[in-house]
Amino acid sequence: xxxxxxxxxxxxxxxxxxxxxxxxxxxxxxxxxxxxxxxxxxxxxxxxxxxxxxxxxxxxxxxxxxxxxxxxxxxxxxxxxxxxxxxxxxxxxxxxxxxxxxxxxxxxxxxxxxxxxxxxxxxxxxxxxxxxxxxxxxxxxxxxxxxxxxxxxxxxxxxxxxxxxxxxxxx
Numbered sequence: 375x376x377x378x379x380x381x382x383x384x385x386x387x388x389x390x391x392x393x394x395x396x397x398x399x400x401x402x403x404x405x406x407x408x409x410x411x412x413x414x415x416x417x418x419x420x421x422x423x424x425x426x427x428x429x430x431x432x433x434x435x436x437x438x439x440x441x442x443x444x445x446x447x448x449x450x451x452x453x454x455x456x457x458x459x460x461x462x463x464x465x466x467x468x469x470x471x472x473x474x475x476x477x478x479x480x481x482x483x484x485x486x487x488x489x490x491x492x493x494x495x496x497x498x499x500x501x502x503x504x505x506x507x508x509x510x511x512x513x514x515x516x517x518x519x520x521x522x523x524x525x526x527x528x529x530x531x532x533x534x535x536x537x538x539x540x541x542x543x544x545x
Contacts (some may be wrong), residue, residue: 401506401510402447403443403467403468403469403475404471404475404502404506405503405506406443407436407472407473407479408502408503408529409503409528409529409532410476411432411435411475411479411495411499412479412495412496412532412533412536413533413535413536414428414431414435415428415483415491415495416496416533416540417539417540419488419489419492419537419540420536420537420538420539420540420541421540421541421543421544422544425483425488425491428483428488429480429483429484432476432479432483435476436472436473436476436480440472440473441469443468443472444465444466444469444472447464447465448461448465451464475502479498482494482498496533500526500529503526504522504525507521507525508521508522
């Protein structure tokens with residue numbers, strides 16, 4: 375094993391082709407599912423929407439928005455002349471990743487009362503975002519803390535915006 379590069383490091387031989395380089399494959403889908411789900415949950419909660427409406431919104435986002443983003447990624451990769459197989463794998467990986475991540479938020483909201491579910495889902499999403507950012511930063515060979523801070527700030531802007539819009543709607 376000495377002399378071999380880790381399959382989790384950028385540039386390792388065959389990593390992207392074998393599926394070992396998973397961070398690259400699921401980073402977009404995970405991030406989109408995390409930030410979109412938190413924004414939707416916080417916004418619906420601020421708008422005093424029913425739990426059923428929120429779960430319906432999360433399911434719609436998990437399927438419709440997910441399919442639209444996956445198609446967009448696929449078309450973009452085709453326009454970049456990426457090999458058909460690679461474009462297909464990335465498209466499917468994005469779809470499945472977003473579906474799985476979004477499903478975790480649905481489970482939280484279904485099992486907890488809405489105010490507690492909103493807090494738990496937000497903390498869960500931020501924890502996932504920190505973990506993903508940490509893995510990506512390590513892979514890129516950069517210090518994780520500044521990257522985590524940047525991504526959390528953007529997520530907090532999304533959360534605050536969603537809460538503001540949610541509070542504005544009933545008014």
